[in-house]
Amino acid sequence: MTFEMTLQRVRTADPDEVANPLPFYAARDDVRTEPGPVRFVIIAIAVVFLTVFVVLPLVVVFAQAFSKGIGAYFSALSDPEALSAIRLTLWVAAISVGLNLVFGLTAAWAIAKFDFRGKTLLISLIDLPFSVSPVIAGLVFVLLFGAQGYWGPWLQSHNLHVLFAVPGITLATVFVTFPFVARALIPLMQEQGTQEEEAAISLGASGLQTFFRVTLPNIKWGVLYGVLLCNARAMGEFGAVSVVSGHIRGETNTMPLQVEILYNEYQFVAAFAIASLLAMLALITLLAKTILERHLDEGQHSRGN
Amino acid sequence: MAIEVRNIVKKFGAFAALDGVDLKVASGELLALLGPSGSGKTTLLRIIAGLDWPDSGEVTFDGEDALARGAGERGVGFVFQHYALFRHMTVFENVAFGLRVQPRAVRKNEASIRARVKELLDLVQLDWLSDRYPSQLSGGQRQRIALARALAIEPRILLLDEPFGALDAKVRKELRQWLRSLHSEINMTSIFVTHDQEEALEVANRVVVMDKGRIEQIGTPGEVYDHPATAFVHGFIGESIVLPVDVRDGGVRLGGKALDIAVNGAAAGASKLFVRRHDMQVGPPGSGALEGAVQRVRTFGPIQRAEVALSADKTVIEIDAPRDRELRAGDLVGLQPRRYRIFAAPE
Numbered sequence: 001m002t003f004e005m006t007l008q009r010v011r012t013a014d015p016d017e018v019a020n021p022l023p024f025y026a027a028r029d030d031v032r033t034e035p036g037p038v039r040f041v042i043i044a045i046a047v048v049f050l051t052v053f054v055v056l057p058l059v060v061v062f063a064q065a066f067s068k069g070i071g072a073y074f075s076a077l078s079d080p081e082a083l084s085a086i087r088l089t090l091w092v093a094a095i096s097v098g099l100n101l102v103f104g105l106t107a108a109w110a111i112a113k114f115d116f117r118g119k120t121l122l123i124s125l126i127d128l129p130f131s132v133s134p135v136i137a138g139l140v141f142v143l144l145f146g147a148q149g150y151w152g153p154w155l156q157s158h159n160l161h162v163l164f165a166v167p168g169i170t171l172a173t174v175f176v177t178f179p180f181v182a183r184a185l186i187p188l189m190q191e192q193g194t195q196e197e198e199a200a201i202s203l204g205a206s207g208l209q210t211f212f213r214v215t216l217p218n219i220k221w222g223v224l225y226g227v228l229l230c231n232a233r234a235m236g237e238f239g240a241v242s243v244v245s246g247h248i249r250g251e252t253n254t255m256p257l258q259v260e261i262l263y264n265e266y267q268f269v270a271a272f273a274i275a276s277l278l279a280m281l282a283l284i285t286l287l288a289k290t291i292l293e294r295h296l297d298e299g300q301h302s303r304g305n
Numbered sequence: 306m307a308i309e310v311r312n313i314v315k316k317f318g319a320f321a322a323l324d325g326v327d328l329k330v331a332s333g334e335l336l337a338l339l340g341p342s343g344s345g346k347t348t349l350l351r352i353i354a355g356l357d358w359p360d361s362g363e364v365t366f367d368g369e370d371a372l373a374r375g376a377g378e379r380g381v382g383f384v385f386q387h388y389a390l391f392r393h394m395t396v397f398e399n400v401a402f403g404l405r406v407q408p409r410a411v412r413k414n415e416a417s418i419r420a421r422v423k424e425l426l427d428l429v430q431l432d433w434l435s436d437r438y439p440s441q442l443s444g445g446q447r448q449r450i451a452l453a454r455a456l457a458i459e460p461r462i463l464l465l466d467e468p469f470g471a472l473d474a475k476v477r478k479e480l481r482q483w484l485r486s487l488h489s490e491i492n493m494t495s496i497f498v499t500h501d502q503e504e505a506l507e508v509a510n511r512v513v514v515m516d517k518g519r520i521e522q523i524g525t526p527g528e529v530y531d532h533p534a535t536a537f538v539h540g541f542i543g544e545s546i547v548l549p550v551d552v553r554d555g556g557v558r559l560g561g562k563a564l565d566i567a568v569n570g571a572a573a574g575a576s577k578l579f580v581r582r583h584d585m586q587v588g589p590p591g592s593g594a595l596e597g598a599v600q601r602v603r604t605f606g607p608i609q610r611a612e613v614a615l616s617a618d619k620t621v622i623e624i625d626a627p628r629d630r631e632l633r634a635g636d637l638v639g640l641q642p643r644r645y646r647i648f649a650a651p652e
Contacts, residue, residue: 195389198356203403203458204377213406217393 061279064272076270077277084250085258085274091166092241092254093234096173100230104181105223109215111182112189113197126182129175137175138243141168164246169254172240177233184226188219188296221295228292232285236278306366306380306461306494307332308353313362315348315518322348323359324518330496332367335488337509338498341541345518346498347386347466353496354383354464366461379462382455386467388447390439396450397435400425403458425453428487445476449483456491465497469504481508502542506530514538536648539579546585546622548578548615552647560618565594571647579646582625583608586641587632593641597622602632613638 034042066073076082107126111119129137143149145162155162162168196218200210216223238256245252253261255274262271308330315323323345330336338346351357353364355376364371371379390399400422404413413421426432429449439447448468455463468484469477485508488495499505505512506526514521514529514537522534533539540547551558552573557566559578590596597613600621604610608625611632615622624640626632 195385195387196391198376199383199385199389199391199454200402200406202354202356202376202381202383203406203454205402205406206377209406213402214391 108185134239180230181226337505340515382460592639
């Protein structure tokens with residue numbers, strides 16, 4: 001940033017510019033500035049696009065949710081099925097975020113700090129959930145745990161319920177969300193290198209002390225960032241969960257599934273009331289993400305030697 | 306603490322970073338590992354510290370096997386090239402780190418940790434910075450904090466990797482003298498790695514010159530400068546004029562013409578004549594073994610540096626002459642090497 005600004009200053013101080021003045025429509029203090037009308041059109045396109053595709057739908061969600069008044073809104077939310085969906089979603093998100101936090105930290109640690117055979121393969125595998133359709137992810141679990149699946153009969157004979165129950169929903173969510181923490185941490189940890197860890201070890205710190213006192217504090221904002229995105233996706237996941245859930249009312253419906261069911265039954269207020277919760281989650285996530293990104297940036301600056 | 310390194314081999318893939326290195330460091334010594342990048346000097350330092358492990362060979366501290374211990378158990382203070390200060394901790398906490406992570410049984414109480422950190426910050430003259438973060442310090446200050454942090458654990462050996470590498474010239478000079486006086490104060494066996502010959506010669510008691518994973522020469526700064534053991538050392542330390550010569554029939558020939566200098570026991574065959582720039586005596590034409598025409602003269606400080614095209618084979622050499630007799634472009638001069646070495650030229 002500073003470098004860019006310096007460059008600009010140098011450019012304006014260039015004697016050539018004085019000899020050949022810029023065209024009348026270009027601002028003298030910034031050679032990259034486009035002419036006024038062009039700027040207006042570009043910004044207008046962006047604003048219109050965002051309004052139509054982002055702001056408008058968001059407004060509609062809340063408008064629909066409150067269309068029959070606040071009373072209807074809250075009674076829709078306090079419906080036992082709605083409450084059950086909210087509870088299930090929170091549970092599944094908490095478990096998946098927890099598991100993926102551990103997995104993401106381990107994977108990022110391994111990839112950033114060690115060299116080993118098959119590292120590239122591991123990195124590609126981590127990205128797999130991003131490239132596979134969530135529906136397919138769900139189907140994989142049906143194939144593995146379903147009544148006709150590989151492990152289905154065994155599970156059935158031991159009276160264990162994976163599919164159409166909380167474990168299946170959690171598994172599908174974990175699969176879909178596992179890249180987030182690892183992806184947030186790998187570049188950060190790679191950039192930080194291993195010198196601080198080496199310093200800690202040479203000063204007599206044990207592996208755990210090194211991790212908790214040196215590694216973790218350095219990546220804490222990155223961890224939070226990954227957890228945040230992971231959580232948003234875990235709560236909002238539809239496709240994979242839809243395949244494994246079985247849509248048992250009040251039992252295996254997460255919030256997105258409940259929204260769909262209510263919508264299909266023309267209960268618009270109830271559907272949009274739950275949708276409004278998910279929309280609020282999105283807004284909070286966005287806000288928190290902005291704050292975290294600022295912290296991550298600061299971390300980057302203080303890192304410059 | 307005396308250190309002994311025996312026949313260390315370390316390979317990274319097919320590349321031999323260290324290729325059979327033997328080294329003895331006496332207790333209390335201040336030793337420099339000097340060499341170009343890729344010579345293996347940092348790898349050797351890291352192996353002594355326990356941050357890397359050799360493929361084969363032995364490292365002992367006072368006769369004790371050091372390789373059996375991890376980095377944290379060797380009692381080694383290590384100062385990293387880019388300092389590796391903990392960026393989320395204050396200067397105080399950085400220095401205190403080694404004391405805080407000690408096992409509970411031997412850990413000092415908070416008051417004595419504070420006293421010890423204060424003492425170390427005083428030693429590096431930076432006690433006024435104790436609440437700052439590493440990002441708020443200058444390079445020289447970071448370097449000294451890194452040193453204080455390494456000394457906190459009361460190491461028996463101090464290892465420094467390119468301690469002045471990332472600093473500007475003026476700070477470098479100050480820190481060099483400071484490190485020397487610090488060493489004579491605490492008198493701890495210390496090894497530092499550098500690619501800067503001036504730094505090595507000025508700071509160290511003994512210099513180890515390395516190239517391509519091998520030790521080329523070990524000696525005092527005076528010895529390696531005045532009596533280089535190999536062509537590499539002669540070329541690497543001090544500015545040298547190198548001329549391709551032929552040793553034949555007890556004489557030295559340059560470009561087919563006999564040079565009036567003694568062979569000094571050099572073996573017959575294609576060889577290289579090494580002369581330091583200031584060891585080339587300048588006189589009137591015919592006064593020396595070599596002759597040439599001055600092409601360009603630059604003067605700085607007490608010397609004048611002249612580019613001379615030799616009449617024997619037209620190569621242009623740079624010589625440093627005192628300013629008692631001004632040289633001018635176009636002068637014909639005679640050159641006599643006062644001191645020189647002849648090494649067989651590697652084929």
